[in-house]
Amino acid sequence: MSASQTAAPPLHFDLRTDTVRALNSRLHDPDGAGRVQVSNPDGRHAIAVGIDAPYEVEIDGHVGYYCAGMNKQATVRVHGNCGVGVAENMMSGRVIVEGSASQAAGATARGGLLVVGGDASARCGISLKGANIVVRGSVGHMSAFMAQRGCLVVCGDAGEALGDSLYEARLYVRGEVASLGADCIAKEMRDEHLEQLRALLEAAEVDADPADFRRYGSARQLYNFKIDNVGVY
Amino acid sequence: MATTESGGTVLATGRQVAPSLRESATFDRNVIAEIQRAAREGMYDIRGFGAKRRVPNFDDLLFLGASVSRYPLEGYRERCATDVTIGTRFASEPIHLDIPITIAGMSFGALSGNAKEALGRGASEVGTSTTTGDGGMTPEEREHSNKLIYQLLPSRYGMNPDDLRRADAIEVVIGQGAKPGGGGMLLGHKISDRVAAMRDLPKGIDQRSACRHPDWTGPDDLEIKIEELREITDWRIPIYIKVGATRTYYDVALAVKAGADAIVLDGMQGGTAATQEVFIEHVGIPILAAIPQAVESLMELDMHRKVQLIVSGGIRTGADVAKALALGADAVAIGVGALIALGDNAPEHEAEYERIGSSSGFYDDWQAGLDPAGISTQEPELEARLDPVLGGRRLANYLRTLTLECQTLARACGKSHVHNLEPEDLCALTIEAAAMARVPLAGTSWIPGVNGI
Ligand SMILES: Cc1cc2nc3c(=O)[nH]c(=O)nc-3n(C[C@H](O)[C@H](O)[C@H](O)COP(=O)(O)O)c2cc1C
Numbered sequence: 001m002s003a004s005q006t007a008a009p010p011l012h013f014d015l016r017t018d019t020v021r022a023l024n025s026r027l028h029d030p031d032g033a034g035r036v037q038v039s040n041p042d043g044r045h046a047i048a049v050g051i052d053a054p055y056e057v058e059i060d061g062h063v064g065y066y067c068a069g070m071n072k073q074a075t076v077r078v079h080g081n082c083g084v085g086v087a088e089n090m091m092s093g094r095v096i097v098e099g100s101a102s103q104a105a106g107a108t109a110r111g112g113l114l115v116v117g118g119d120a121s122a123r124c125g126i127s128l129k130g131a132n133i134v135v136r137g138s139v140g141h142m143s144a145f146m147a148q149r150g151c152l153v154v155c156g157d158a159g160e161a162l163g164d165s166l167y168e169a170r171l172y173v174r175g176e177v178a179s180l181g182a183d184c185i186a187k188e189m190r191d192e193h194l195e196q197l198r199a200l201l202e203a204a205e206v207d208a209d210p211a212d213f214r215r216y217g218s219a220r221q222l223y224n225f226k227i228d229n230v231g232v233y
Numbered sequence: 234m235a236t237t238e239s240g241g242t243v244l245a246t247g248r249q250v251a252p253s254l255r256e257s258a259t260f261d262r263n264v265i266a267e268i269q270r271a272a273r274e275g276m277y278d279i280r281g282f283g284a285k286r287r288v289p290n291f292d293d294l295l296f297l298g299a300s301v302s303r304y305p306l307e308g309y310r311e312r313c314a315t316d317v318t319i320g321t322r323f324a325s326e327p328i329h330l331d332i333p334i335t336i337a338g339m340s341f342g343a344l345s346g347n348a349k350e351a352l353g354r355g356a357s358e359v360g361t362s363t364t365t366g367d368g369g370m371t372p373e374e375r376e377h378s379n380k381l382i383y384q385l386l387p388s389r390y391g392m393n394p395d396d397l398r399r400a401d402a403i404e405v406v407i408g409q410g411a412k413p414g415g416g417g418m419l420l421g422h423k424i425s426d427r428v429a430a431m432r433d434l435p436k437g438i439d440q441r442s443a444c445r446h447p448d449w450t451g452p453d454d455l456e457i458k459i460e461e462l463r464e465i466t467d468w469r470i471p472i473y474i475k476v477g478a479t480r481t482y483y484d485v486a487l488a489v490k491a492g493a494d495a496i497v498l499d500g501m502q503g504g505t506a507a508t509q510e511v512f513i514e515h516v517g518i519p520i521l522a523a524i525p526q527a528v529e530s531l532m533e534l535d536m537h538r539k540v541q542l543i544v545s546g547g548i549r550t551g552a553d554v555a556k557a558l559a560l561g562a563d564a565v566a567i568g569v570g571a572l573i574a575l576g577d578n579a580p581e582h583e584a585e586y587e588r589i590g591s592s593s594g595f596y597d598d599w600q601a602g603l604d605p606a607g608i609s610t611q612e613p614e615l616e617a618r619l620d621p622v623l624g625g626r627r628l629a630n631y632l633r634t635l636t637l638e639c640q641t642l643a644r645a646c647g648k649s650h651v652h653n654l655e656p657e658d659l660c661a662l663t664i665e666a667a668a669m670a671r672v673p674l675a676g677t678s679w680i681p682g683v684n685g686i
Contacts, residue, residue: 050465
């Protein structure tokens with residue numbers, strides 16, 4: 001962002017009087033990128049979705065489903081909690097949730113960074129396709145289910161069946177893992193992993209020691225059909 | 234197999250079997266071969282194509298045609314329109330099709346790039362749409378399809394907002410007729426570098442797509458998901474919901490409530506690129522039984538013709554199209570028929586079909602990636618056999634034929650638009666078809682379940 005843009009007063013949308021449609025419509029203007037402040041979101045759905053320009057969106061309050069869905073380039077900060085599917089299918093940019101996130105946070109996200117300040121519920125990072133997710137608290141069951149690429153960093157604990165049917169995504173957990181899902185195993189933390197984790201924690205502005213985390217990944221035993229695996233198919 | 238003069242049987246191998254040998258109806262040769270295969274391989278059979286068993290279908294219906302009490306239209310002079318508009322409920326840019334026949338969603342990955350291009354060329358030539366599939370949108374298909382429907386599937390392979398904005402409509406896939414309740418499959422030998430990159434997967438794995446969407450469950454969530462898609466695309470393009478035919482009456486009502494512009498309803502005969510045989514043959518209901526349920530549901534909500542109904546699953550001829558429309562559909566979609574038009578199962582490849590253990594007319598191993606016709610493959614040498622321009626022309630010819638046949642029947646019933654065909658124009662040949670399609674058994678006024686017993 002240039003200095004003049006930063007200096008300009010932010011656009012302001014009050015969702016008690018302005019519609020989500022008006023907000024999103026404005027955010028879809030590729031030329032007008034700058035700061036946008038949203039007040040009184042009151043749990044509304046689909047806030048700040050489909051942005052494709054370097055907007056800086058600040059949302060003061062709790063949001064409903066799919067906040068910042070399919071985000072590209074923009075930074076969206078939620079001063080509150082998020083409903084289901086925050087930053088789903090994000091392509092790039094950054095989504096920062098200061099509170100906690102409901103289910104399927106960062107589902108299928110392909111790029112960019114999602115940071116959850118509190119906890120994330122079940123299926124955090126489900127079908128992850130290349131984005132990075134950092135959760136300061138804990139994540140619920142079935143997180144990183146079928147995750148393909150990218151990283152899920154959990155500073156707290158992980159619920160049941162972490163990384164079930166995992167592909168090539170990397171999972172880093174500092175606390176307890178209730179159980180691992182099918183084909184997910186603990187793996188050695190090598191230097192490259194410590195390096196990657198350090199960079200992710202730094203990007204997420206989380207003060208934690210990479211050495212306290214363990215890494216989980218795919219055992220790659222389900223990649224090809226084998227009759228001996230019939231129990232897990 | 235043929236029968237000899239003495240009443241015996243001639244096997245495909247040419248060997249004659251004495252009439253005293255009796256084949257079991259329960260354990261017929263197909264069943265025996267399948268048990269032997271299962272015992273050998275220890276794994277379910279995965280294949281392409283649609284259901285092969287016979288189920289009640291459009292062949293069990295007939296048109297009544299015009300007579301003394303109603304007059305037909307002249308074939309060449311009187312207009313019988315075929316156009317259809319989809320997405321009139323919420324989209325600011327609905328889709329206008331010249332013919333009521335669309336190309337169903339078939340993925341790049343399952344199909345070769347040339348096959349996708351040929352589908353786009355053929356459909357565009359006659360003014361209709363094609364659909365992406367489980368694997369994302371390729372630049373080639375966007376370029377060659379004037380109207381391209383972009384599928385949002387549980388796997389979300391290749392999903393991205395740029396392609397969403399480039400699409401002419403979005404199709405949220407809940408299920409398909411070949412496997413309602415199942416996810417996609419693409420076996421390792423079809424995961425080429427390009428397919429792997431588009432799907433963010435390692436090359437060569439046997440890939441099973443998710444069967445449930447990752448970020449919503451149930452109709453209330455679906456409504457919010459649709460709201461998000463509308464917001465992303467600024468309420469411009471129509472949103473379809475595709476379901477396999479199962480509990481159709483309820484699914485259609487819920488899809489309407491969730492905010493669909495159109496419903497794609499795929500019967501159990503519907504084609505697939507790769508699915509467990511047990512799924513293909515044993516799950517879902519025939520499209521014949523599903524259309525009246527869908528139409529009833531739409532009518533009760535006062536949404537018939539407002540939320541368009543596109544039906545598929547075993548549509549082969551213009552007669553099938555006309556009958557589907559007469560039962561209340563706005564358009565049909567075709568998969569297997571379109572691939573056959575491109576050259577699938579063509580006799581000219583017979584020697585090669587035999588080499589891979591099949592025969593033209595029987596070939597269904599679309600999962601294997603060895604298609605001699607270059608359609609269901611990712612092998613560059615095989616793919617090169619399908620000329621996309623020629624394939625496109627063949628598809629356009631086939632679509633024109635279907636349209637002409639459909640118009641012929643509509644005119645014979647005195648209709649100036651194919652959408653004016655109605656159940657009253659039909660009768661059924663069997664009690665089953667009469668009950669499912671809710672039209673009277675031929676020569677009677679009896680509709681089982683509706684009147685009489
Ligand atoms: C090769 C092939 C690939 C398919 N891929 C998809 C897909 O990716 N997504 C989908 O919703 N349906 C898929 N289908 C199902 C079709 O969209 C359609 O529902 C079906 O083919 C219609 O029945 P018909 O083949 O009898 O015309 C596929 C079908 C075929 C034959």
